[in-house]
Structures are given as structure tokens and as C-alpha cells.
Amino acid sequence: MNAAMRRRLGAAGWRVGTVAEFLHLTPEEEALVDMRIALTDSLRRVRRKGRMSQTELARRLKSSQSRVAKIEAGDPGVTLDLLIQALLVAGASRSQVARAIAGKRRRDAA
Amino acid sequence: MNAAMRRRLGAAGWRVGTVAEFLHLTPEEEALVDMRIALTDSLRRVRRKGRMSQTELARRLKSSQSRVAKIEAGDPGVTLDLLIQALLVAGASRSQVARAIAGKRRRDAA
DNA sequence: ACATCGTATGTCGCATCGGACATAGCGTCA
DNA sequence: TGACGCTATGTCCGATGCGACATACGATGT
Numbered sequence: 001m002n003a004a005m006r007r008r009l010g011a012a013g014w015r016v017g018t019v020a021e022f023l024h025l026t027p028e029e030e031a032l033v034d035m036r037i038a039l040t041d042s043l044r045r046v047r048r049k050g051r052m053s054q055t056e057l058a059r060r061l062k063s064s065q066s067r068v069a070k071i072e073a074g075d076p077g078v079t080l081d082l083l084i085q086a087l088l089v090a091g092a093s094r095s096q097v098a099r100a101i102a103g104k105r106r107r108d109a110a
Numbered sequence: 111m112n113a114a115m116r117r118r119l120g121a122a123g124w125r126v127g128t129v130a131e132f133l134h135l136t137p138e139e140e141a142l143v144d145m146r147i148a149l150t151d152s153l154r155r156v157r158r159k160g161r162m163s164q165t166e167l168a169r170r171l172k173s174s175q176s177r178v179a180k181i182e183a184g185d186p187g188v189t190l191d192l193l194i195q196a197l198l199v200a201g202a203s204r205s206q207v208a209r210a211i212a213g214k215r216r217r218d219a220a
Numbered sequence: 221a222c223a224t225c226g227t228a229t230g231t232c233g234c235a236t237c238g239g240a241c242a243t244a245g246c247g248t249c250a
Numbered sequence: 251t252g253a254c255g256c257t258a259t260g261t262c263c264g265a266t267g268c269g270a271c272a273t274a275c276g277a278t279g280t
Contacts, residue, residue, distance in 0.1 A: 028198040064239055080190040088138040098212035102205045179228055
């Protein structure tokens with residue numbers, strides 16, 4: 001991910017819906033951004049569902065609470081690798097990850 | 111991704127099927143590895159289907175041919191971010207990416 | 221034989237990511 | 251009020267991923 005893009009992202013409020021186009025992002029960049037948002041949201045849901053604190057998840061991830069917070073906050077300085085690994089460790093299945101990536105709005109809610 | 115794990119991966123032959131367990135990987139690590147393999151395979155298929163050379167894809171990705179080669183080779187020093195962006199730029203849809211992640215074997219073949 | 225094209229592999233310098241730590245805000249409960 | 255748990259934010263330093271370049275190798279065509 002590009003630094004310039006991160007800057008542009010960090011700026012706007014974010015989180016809301018699928019807001020992505022009025023910044024000039026290529027379709028691919030936009031897709032990537034949407035995926036990230038879907039994944040972070042998913043992470044928070046899965047973690048909560050498992051009744052874990054960020055601290056607890058951090059422990060299992062062998063990371064730190066602050067990292068987990070940043071992951072869930074959609075901090076630009078977080079790679080998909082870390083994000084996805086966090087999801088898995090939090091208890092998400094591979095297909096749950098896939099569902100988030102696909103952008104399908106939750107039916108089962110995990 | 112951990113350096114130690116990469117070392118362990120780079121060692122064995124790889125590529126073949128789902129070989130992952132005799133190295134002691136946690137289930138989450140194994141899932142992640144499978145995802146990576148599925149994604150790299152997918153990338154090669156999508157790129158070829160679009161009749162692009164690695165050089166051409168690199169150009170669109172604003173990267174280099176050697177990087178693309180490493181991505182497709184499953185080089186451990188490649189993040190999911192780069193991998194997935196490459197897939198998108200190569201023309202894969204978001205749901206194709208999701209399918210690869212889910213580990214479903216191709217039906218439509220894109 | 222030679223040129224060309226697609227791909228693979230190694231290396232280097234620089235940018236960025238990640239874990240750790242400190243600190244602060246916010247609820248809740250006693 | 252104070253203590254405690256959960257989360258958010260900022261900073262540091264060391265690790266590593268990335269683009270670029272060089273180079274090699276095979277296949278194909280002439």
C-alpha cells in the first residue's frame with residue numbers, strides 16, 4: 001500500500017459506508033480499502049463474540065494490545081497479513097475471512 | 111509473518127498439494143499458508159487468462175517484473191497486501207479473491 | 221547462431237511495518 | 251473518590267518488505 005494513499009485515507013472520517021470514490025482511487029484501490037474495512041469490522045465482531053479483550057487477543061497473537069487496537073481502528077500502518085492472522089487467531093474460519101473479503105453483508109453473523 | 115516460519119517454509123519443496131502439517135504450524139498458520147498458495151495460483155491463472163506477461167502486470171502494478179515473479183513463486187517475502195493487489199490489478203474480482211481465500215477449488219475458472 | 225521474449229533469482233538501499241512501552245480516556249463498581 | 255478493566259493514541263527502534271537493477275535460462279522464430 002502506498003504512503004500517499006494512506007495519507008488520503010487517514011484524512012477523511014471513514015468508517016461510515018462505502019465512501020471511497022470521491023478521493024481518486026482506482027477501482028482496485030477502492031476494492032482493497034473496502035476489503036480492509038470489512039475485515040477490521042469482522043475482527044471486532046469475532047473477537048467480541050469470543051468474549052476476548054484486545055489484551056487477550058494480543059496475547060494469543062503474540063503481539064500487543066496497542067497493535068490490536070490499531071488493527072481494529074483501521075490504522076493504515078497495518079498489513080493484511082497481520083489483519084487476517086488476527087482474524088484467524090480470534091477464531092474466524094477461513095470461509096468467514098472469505099466472506100468478509102467478498103463484501104457480503106453478514107447473514108450468519110459470526 | 112514470522113521469520114522463523116518463513117525459514118521453515120522456504121525449506122521444503124512446497125507447491126504440491128496441501129502439505130502443511132508435518133512442520134509444526136498452528137492451525138492458523140496453516141490456514142494462512144494455504145491461503146497464500148491459493149492466491150498465488152489464482153494470480154498466475156488470472157494473469158495468463160488476461161494474456162499478460164509478468165512485465166506487463168508489473169507495469170500496471172507499478173512494480174517490477176522480478177517482484178511479480180517472486181509473488182507467483184510464493185516467495186516468503188511478499189505480503190498479502192501486494193499479492194491481493196496484484197490479483198485485483200490482474201483483473202480478478204473481489205469475489206474471485208474471496209473464493210481463493212475460501213479455498214474452494216475453481217468452478218467458473220476465471 | 222543470434223535475437224527476442226517471458227520468467228527466475230540474487231542483491232542492495234530505503235521505506236515501512238511490528239512489538240513494546242507509556243499514557244490517557246472512559247465506564248463500572250465499591 | 252479511587253481502583254480497575256478495556257480501549258485508544260503516540261513514539262521508538264529493530265526487522266523486513268519493496269522497487270530497481272543485473273543477470274541467467276529456456277523457448278521460439280529467423
